[in-house]
Amino acid sequence: QVQLVESGGGLMQPGGSLGLSCAASGNIRDIYAMGWYRRAPGKQRELVATITSGGVTNYADSVKGRFTISRDNTKNTVYLQMNSLKPDDTAVYLCYVRKLGLDYWGQGTQVTVSS
Numbered sequence: 001q002v003q004l005v006e007s008g009g010g011l012m013q014p015g016g017s018l019g020l021s022c023a024a025s026g027n028i029r030d031i032y033a034m035g036w037y038r039r040a041p042g043k044q045r046e047l048v049a050t051i052t053s054g055g056v057t058n059y060a061d062s063v064k065g066r067f068t069i070s071r072d073n074t075k076n077t078v079y080l081q082m083n084s085l086k087p088d089d090t091a092v093y094l095c096y097v098r099k100l101g102l103d104y105w106g107q108g109t110q111v112t113v114s115s
Contacts, residue, residue, distance in 0.1 A: 002026045004106035006095045011112045012085050020080040022095030022106055033098040034071055034078035038091035039108070048093065049080060062088070085113045 008020035024031060035050030035058075049059045049069035057069055068081045078095065090113050095106035 002028060002031070002097055002099060002104040004095045004097065004104060006093070006106045006109045008080075009093060009109035009111045011114065013115050014086055014113055016085050016113075017081070017083045018085065018111060019082065020093055020095075020109060020111075022078050024076040024078075024097055024104075027099075028076050031076070031097050031099045035069065035096055036078070036080050037094045037096060038089075038111075039094065040088075040091040043091075045094070051078065082111070085111075087113050089113050 002024055003026045004022055004024055006020060006022045008018060010018060012018050033050050033052050036048040037045050038048050039045045047060050048063055049067055051057045051069045051071045066084045070079045089111060091111060092108040093111050094108045097104050
């Protein structure tokens, strides 16, 4: 099993920045990808960004150029730096890892972008 603990998030005005982090613990060997999804009210869960153990990144078109995902393999932690936030970025952000074909999910952290 893999446990994920997220931190960060909160309330920010449009145009501001927030950072999220997610630390993995437990059986952390063979973790391949780490990343973030989000779930906005009334919408389906959608991919935000992922990063593989080799550093290959993938972003949703809606966040490209604004969000940056990074990973510290020594700390088993993935980060999401969110800049130029928009009201449409309001959602619960869910950390996830993929290990040996299985996905593990965090509890989620709320990000609200509002003036």
